[in-house]
Amino acid sequence: METRLRTVVKSLTWRICGLLVTVATAWIITRNVEIAASIGAVDTAVKIVAYYLHERMWLKIRFGRLSRADYEI
Numbered sequence: 352m353e354t355r356l357r358t359v360v361k362s363l364t365w366r367i368c369g370l371l372v373t374v375a376t377a378w379i380i381t382r383n384v385e386i387a388a389s390i391g392a393v394d395t396a397v398k399i400v401a402y403y404l405h406e407r408m409w410l411k412i413r414f415g416r417l418s419r420a421d422y423e424i
Contacts, residue, residue, distance in 0.1 A: 353410065362402045370395045 374391035381387055 353406075355407075358403060358406045362399050362406070365402065366395050366399050369398060 370391050373394045374387045377387035377390040378384060
């Protein structure tokens, strides 16, 4: 089980990496820093929310989880 704060921190660190990749890709295509930064900002905002919701949904799904009784050392 993860706390909501852990999910938020994971989302932010992942999106920082994604932001850099998106801005670099957009800059390569457009050769315009302002457009590349705008694309990166919008992409990051949308994907942070999507990732957070995806993580929280998967915490409610039991698929692939071991119960305490199934876990042995």
